[in-house]
Amino acid sequence: MSTPLSVDYGYLRQLVFGLSQNVLDPSRDYLFDTRLSKLLRNQGMTHLEELVQHLRLRKNPALERAVAEAMTINETSFFRDGRPFELLRLDLLPKLIEARRLSRTLRIWSAACSTGQEAYSMAMLFREHFPSLAGWNIRIEGTDISGEVVERAQAGSYHRIEMNRGLPARFVVNYFDHLGESWTVKQELRKMCNFRQANLCIPPLPFHERFDIIFLRNVMLYFSQDTRKALLANIHRLLAPDGVLFLGSSEQPADPSIWTPVLAGGTCHFRPNHPDGHRVGRVDFASAAK
Ligand SMILES: C[S@@+](CC[C@H](N)C(=O)[O-])C[C@H]1O[C@@H](n2cnc3c(N)ncnc32)[C@H](O)[C@@H]1O
Structure with missing residues (x-):
């Protein structure tokens, strides 16, 4: 039976810090697993450590940037904090x-x-x-x-869930074009x-x-x-x-x-x-x- 690969999260944390200055706490290492799963699939990889080894061996600036970007937190809303x-x-x-x-x-x-x-x-x-x-x-x-x-x-296009956060109804009507599940800023x-x-x-x-x-x-x-x-x-x-x-x-x-x-x-x-x-x-x- 093969031993499961352990992931060098420290390498990934350091890479993210180097590119975006975002400091990630080790207690949140699980975020690498969730946030990088799409990128792994696109690279034809199944395990995070494969990605780490690939990054270590072959300097690939585009892939490094993609990792750093995938780890950013993009939470926002219209008129946030009012x-x-x-x-x-x-x-x-x-x-x-x-x-x-x-x-x-x-x-x-x-x-x-x-x-x-x-x-x-x-x-x-x-x-x-x-x-x-x-x-x-x-x-x-x-x-x-x-x-x-x-x-x-x-693109300025937002989903219903994003529209329901912080936007007065009359703004939705006055400043967006509505098509199906998407609202696009005029x-x-x-x-x-x-x-x-x-x-x-x-x-x-x-x-x-x-x-x-x-x-x-x-x-x-x-x-x-x-x-x-x-x-x-x-x-x-x-x-x-x-x-x-x-x-x-x-x-x-x-x-x-x-x-x-x-x-x-x-x-x-x-x-x-x-x-x-x-x-x-x-x-x-x-x-x-x-
Ligand atoms: C939590 S969102 C905040 C969005 C908005 N400012 C707000 O308050 O609603 C943080 C944003 O910062 C961006 N970010 C993180 N590090 C950055 C950097 N080094 N340079 C530019 N943007 C960065 C992320 O991509 C993300 O979209």
């Missing part, structure tokens, strides 16, 4: 709109956008509550490390949004122009403290001096000296500090980890 969007509607956006009345431009970034619901929630918020901005240049960028979720965000909203694949932990970040609002929610919890610190310093450079950063409800900036937390509307957002008017330089991940 309060940031209410605060934007009632307070933050009216002020930003007044401040940008000459340039008539607003830039929003949903960093780690998963399947796009956060970006489309912003597009709906603009259309629903700020119709007078119809002639403005409003750009909503969404980025994620996973090509699969970025493709889904670009073209007028899709035009406001642009999605692309990008790893937040491999500088440079994919933008040069600054943003007025950045969402960086529910992704840093998978990163080490050093990675968080480096990422937030780079995000700081990409936020307008009067811009707003939202983190997930259980997340904090790793380096509080460059951010001012503001408690309002039952939630917390962050404003960038600019001591002496100087901008903070880009931090690279290797040096931040030293």
